[in-house]
Amino acid sequence: MSARRLRRRVVSGLMTTLVGVLSFVAVLALVLILGYLVAKGASSLDWSFFVNNPVPAGQSGGGVANAIVGTMIVVGVAALIGLPIGIGTGLYLAEYGSGRLGWIVRFVADVLNGTPSIVVGILAWTWLVRPMGHFSALAGSVALAVLMVPMIARTTEEMVRLVPHSLREAALALGYPRWRTSLRIIARTALAGILTGCLVGVARIAGETAPLLFTALGNLNFTTSVLEPMQTLSLQIFTYGTGPFDEWHRLAWAAALVLMGLVLLLALAARWALRSRHGAAR
Amino acid sequence: MEPLATPEPRWRVLRGVNAGDRWYRAALTGLALTLPLLLVALVGELVVSAWPAIRRFGLPFLWSSVWDPVAGVFGAAPMIFGTIASSLLALLLAVPLALGVAIYLSEFAPKWLRQPVAFLVELLAAIPSVVYGVWGIFVLIPFLRSYVVPPLRATLGWTPFLQGVFYGNSLLAGGVILAIMIVPYIAAVSREVLLAVPAAQREAALGMGATRWEAVWTAVVPYGRAGLIGAIILGLGRALGETMAVTMLIGNRHDIGMSVLQPAYTMAAAIANEFSEATTNLYLSALFEVGLILFVITVAVNGLARLLIWRVARGTAVGSRAL
Numbered sequence: 001m002s003a004r005r006l007r008r009r010v011v012s013g014l015m016t017t018l019v020g021v022l023s024f025v026a027v028l029a030l031v032l033i034l035g036y037l038v039a040k041g042a043s044s045l046d047w048s049f050f051v052n053n054p055v056p057a058g059q060s061g062g063g064v065a066n067a068i069v070g071t072m073i074v075v076g077v078a079a080l081i082g083l084p085i086g087i088g089t090g091l092y093l094a095e096y097g098s099g100r101l102g103w104i105v106r107f108v109a110d111v112l113n114g115t116p117s118i119v120v121g122i123l124a125w126t127w128l129v130r131p132m133g134h135f136s137a138l139a140g141s142v143a144l145a146v147l148m149v150p151m152i153a154r155t156t157e158e159m160v161r162l163v164p165h166s167l168r169e170a171a172l173a174l175g176y177p178r179w180r181t182s183l184r185i186i187a188r189t190a191l192a193g194i195l196t197g198c199l200v201g202v203a204r205i206a207g208e209t210a211p212l213l214f215t216a217l218g219n220l221n222f223t224t225s226v227l228e229p230m231q232t233l234s235l236q237i238f239t240y241g242t243g244p245f246d247e248w249h250r251l252a253w254a255a256a257l258v259l260m261g262l263v264l265l266l267a268l269a270a271r272w273a274l275r276s277r278h279g280a281a282r
Numbered sequence: 283m284e285p286l287a288t289p290e291p292r293w294r295v296l297r298g299v300n301a302g303d304r305w306y307r308a309a310l311t312g313l314a315l316t317l318p319l320l321l322v323a324l325v326g327e328l329v330v331s332a333w334p335a336i337r338r339f340g341l342p343f344l345w346s347s348v349w350d351p352v353a354g355v356f357g358a359a360p361m362i363f364g365t366i367a368s369s370l371l372a373l374l375l376a377v378p379l380a381l382g383v384a385i386y387l388s389e390f391a392p393k394w395l396r397q398p399v400a401f402l403v404e405l406l407a408a409i410p411s412v413v414y415g416v417w418g419i420f421v422l423i424p425f426l427r428s429y430v431v432p433p434l435r436a437t438l439g440w441t442p443f444l445q446g447v448f449y450g451n452s453l454l455a456g457g458v459i460l461a462i463m464i465v466p467y468i469a470a471v472s473r474e475v476l477l478a479v480p481a482a483q484r485e486a487a488l489g490m491g492a493t494r495w496e497a498v499w500t501a502v503v504p505y506g507r508a509g510l511i512g513a514i515i516l517g518l519g520r521a522l523g524e525t526m527a528v529t530m531l532i533g534n535r536h537d538i539g540m541s542v543l544q545p546a547y548t549m550a551a552a553i554a555n556e557f558s559e560a561t562t563n564l565y566l567s568a569l570f571e572v573g574l575i576l577f578v579i580t581v582a583v584n585g586l587a588r589l590l591i592w593r594v595a596r597g598t599a600v601g602s603r604a605l
Contacts (some may be wrong), residue, residue, distance in 0.1 A: 012493035016390050022382025023391070026469065027402045029462050033409060033417050040420070088313030096307060101314065108317045112324075114516075114584030116523025118550050119324070119577050122557070122570065126327045135558075146320060153317065179306030207410025210525035210550070214558040234412045234526075241416040242530055249420065256413045267408050271401075 034260070041257030044250050053222050054236075060247050064255050066222040067236040071262075073224060074140050074216055074232050075206050082145035082205075083152060083198055090156025090194070095182055097157065106157075109150035120146050121211030129215060137223075137230035140216030144205040152201045159193030160186055196274040203266035207259060209234035233259040324577070332571035334564060343571060349536045351561070356568035358575065360536045364453070364546035365576070368532060369521035371457030371542065372464055377514055380465045384472035384513075389484075389498050400473065407466035415530030418459045423450040423531070426458070431543065442540040449533075454542040456532035460521045468517040471591065475509030476502060512590030519583040523576065525550040549576040 048063050055062035089109070093102055112120075124143035129135055163186050171181040187194070209232075212218075217229040218239060233255050240252035335343065339356060346357025383403055387396050431448045438444055448454075479502050487501035488494070503510065533545020534555060549572045560566040 008493050008496065012495035015495040015499075019382040019386035019390060022379050023386040023399055023403070026379060026383050026406070026465055027399060029465075030402055030406050030409075032421070033406075033414070036417060036421050037413070085313050085316050088310055089317060092310035092314035095310065097314075101311070105314050105317050108321045110588055111581055111584065112317065112321060114519050114523075114580055115324070116525065116550055116576055116580055118523070118525045118553050119328075119573050122553070122573050123320075123324050123327055125557070126331060127323075149317060149320075153314075177300050178303045180302070182306065203408060207408075207412065209410070209412040210554055213554055217558070234410060237412045237416060238526065238530070241412070241419060252416050253420075256416050259410055260413055263408055263410060264405075267405070 037253065037257045037260055040250075040253040041255075044254035045257065049251075049254055054220055054251075057243075057245060057248070062251070064231075064233065064236055064251070064258070066219065067231040067233045067255065068258070069222065069224065070137065070216070070219070070230040071206065071232040071234070071259075073226060074137050074212070074230060075144065075202060077138065077141035077226060078144035078148060078205055079198075079202055081141060082148035082201070085145070086149040086152025086201065087156050087194060087198070089149065089153035090197075091160060091182065091187065093153065093157040094160035094186075105153075109153050112146070112150040113154070116210075117143075117147055117208055118210040118213075121213060121215055124211065124215045132227075135215060135217035135229040137216045137226040137228065140212045140230070140232070141226065143211035143215050144208060147208065147211065148201045148205050151204065152197055155197030155200065156190075156194050159190040159197060162193065163189045192273050196270045199266050199270035199273060203263050203270065206266065207234055207263050209238055213238075233262075328570055328574040328577060332567055332574045335567035335571040338564065339568075343568075344575070347536070347538060351556075351565045354562065354564050356565070358549070358568075358572050360538050361547050361549045361552050361572060362575065363538045364532065365522055365548040365550070365579075367542075367546065368453055368456045368460055368528060368548055369518055371453065372460035372521045373514065373518055375458065375461035376465045376468060376517060379461070380468035380513075380517070381472055381510065383465070383469040384476055385498060385503075387469075388473050388476035389502065390494070400470070403469050404466050406462065407470075409463075411463070411524060411526035412530075414459055414463055414527035418455060418527060418531045422459060423455050426450075426455060430454075443542050445541040446539070446544050448543040449545070451531055451533035451545050452543050453532060453546045456528045456546070456548070457542065459527045459531055460524055463524060463527060464517040464520050467520050468513050471513035471516055472506075472510050475506040475513060475591070478509070479505045508590045508593045512587045512593075515583055515587035515590065519580050519587060522583060523550060523580045525554050529554045549573075 048061065050063055050068065051065050052061070052063035053066045054064065089105060093105060096102065097106065121143050123146065124139045128139035128142060132139075167185055167189060168181055171185045172178070176185070212232055212235055216232060216235065218235040219229045219231045223230055237252050237255045237259065240248040240255065243249075243252075335356060339346070343356065343358055344362065345359050346355075347359040348355050348357045349360065350356070383399075387400055391399065427448060427450060431454075435444055483501045483505050484497050487497035492500065528548050529551040532548060532551060534547055534551055535545035536547055537544065539546070553569055553573055553576075557566075557569055560569055
């Protein structure tokens with residue numbers, strides 16, 4: 001084997017190893033983050049953490065009950081607003097989206113998908129907080145819904161497009177009207193995929209903080225009124241994580257672990273939904 | 283990838299349309315119009331609300347570095363600088379890592395390892411920004427202080443990039459956390475780009491006697507170059523607009539400095555910190571203008587990225603899927 005040939009093979013081996021090591025490093029980052037969350041947060045997860053509201057600064061104890069309920073309400077309302085619009089837009093793109101409007105909607109969805117979430121928060125602020133004169137959970141939900149729609153629309157379109165044409169043609173040939181074909185046959189067939197998209201979308205917004213800073217704002221008390229400022233886990237983590245007290249830091253880790261668990265649960269549910277019906281779709 | 287490539291389906295030309303169809307189409311069109319209207323509203327709102335500041339400060343807003351809410355004088359240069367500097371630092375660290383992951387997963391990894399590793403790397407994208415922030419404050423910064431900054435100083439301390447005292451919150455901390463956050467985006471899109479490269483490219487190179495690495499580096503990577511650059515720019519777009527983790531780590535100081543050990547500021551962080559505290563209309567308007575600048579920059583960067591990705595994987599939603 002000539003020296004040159006040997007060198008080339010050594011370089012090849014080294015680079016192959018290097019990219020393997022880099023992959024390991026990336027996975028290691030994930031392990032380190034999740035590991036620290038569990039190590040620092042798990043010990044604080046007790047009954048009182050889940051059922052109590054925050055106590056004034058300086059005192060120990062207290063929980064994040066208000067933030068957990070608040071997250072569910074803010075995200076739930078956002079989903080109520082965002083999912084129908086997103087799914088409808090996706091169906092439009094798949095069914096009628098070959099024209100100019102389809103092109104525009106697709107383009108806008110991609111633009112909005114890349115828009116920083118904090119800028120979307122500004123939009124919700126001008127729409128709801130400024131006219132109402134005070135912060136509200138509803139404004140936060142609207143901001144999250146705006147973030148959600150482009151994502152949901154694009155995945156729904158993609159999933160609906162995966163349905164074979166023959167299925168549609170069969171339904172139309174049997175005399176089914178187009179709209180019923182679209183809803184009963186096409187959307188139904190793509191349901192698992194659409195559901196996956198929705199779960200991914202909800203998972204993405206559940207951890208959002210930036211657009212809530214000046215919309216939902218945060219609240220020390222327990223509230224279920226969407227017209228009042230409301231606490232969410234993400235806002236609570238921000239406040240506690242950047243605050244000066246050790247007790248707050250402990251709670252920040254615990255709340256971060258809960259939020260991470262929630263997001264992971266949604267992400268895994270999304271994967272599972274896709275695999276159960278549409279295993280070959282990807 | 284093929285649905286868009288199939289010929290125009292025959293059912294589209296069917297004429298038979300009943301009332302239900304018309305209603306259905308109208309309803310879907312109405313919903314679909316929401317997005318363009320949202321974009322128009324967003325741009326309109328930003329421009330209108332930023333107008334007092336635009337008229338007052340004009341173009342010098344972009345390069346003036348005075349930010350004095352009390353005197354009512356505003357210039358965004360430190361934030362623009364900090365945004366770009368932290369994002370470039372993040373790219374510097376994330377690109378080799380992400381491309382390494384993408385190349386490994388598409389070319390070298392054993393079959394059984396590909397899906398799990400790809401899934402784990404993509405999970406990095408699922409971690410909420412604020413969780414990155416907490417991790418950064420309590421794990422990353424102490425780590426940087428103990429194990430990264432001292433050796434860096436010992437070897438490269440003479441450069442202007444490593445001057446000053448390291449308190450923790452700094453351009454470096456913000457850049458590193460951003461790097462970790464954008465790796466999954468760059469890696470996922472790059473991997474799809476590499477997988478879209480025809481097998482013939484590899485086979486031809488290997489057939490001519492190239493080693494496996496040479497085949498990847500000389501035949502596969504150049505073929506997907508436009509898409510890979512697109513993936514990197516997409517990551518840049520993410521980094522530019524990222525808010526919470528950066529706000530918690532970068533130090534939030536209106537200052538332009540060469541040293542990565544010093545605190546800095548970003549546009550997103552400024553909005554996050556100051557928006558609900560803006561007391562005067564001019565102050566608020568200046569923050570709107572910052573938002574407008576941020577929006578324009580990210581739209582331009584993302585548009586460029588998508589253009590490049592489309593050149594490789596034409597017509598597919600390859601970028602948006604990975605997001």
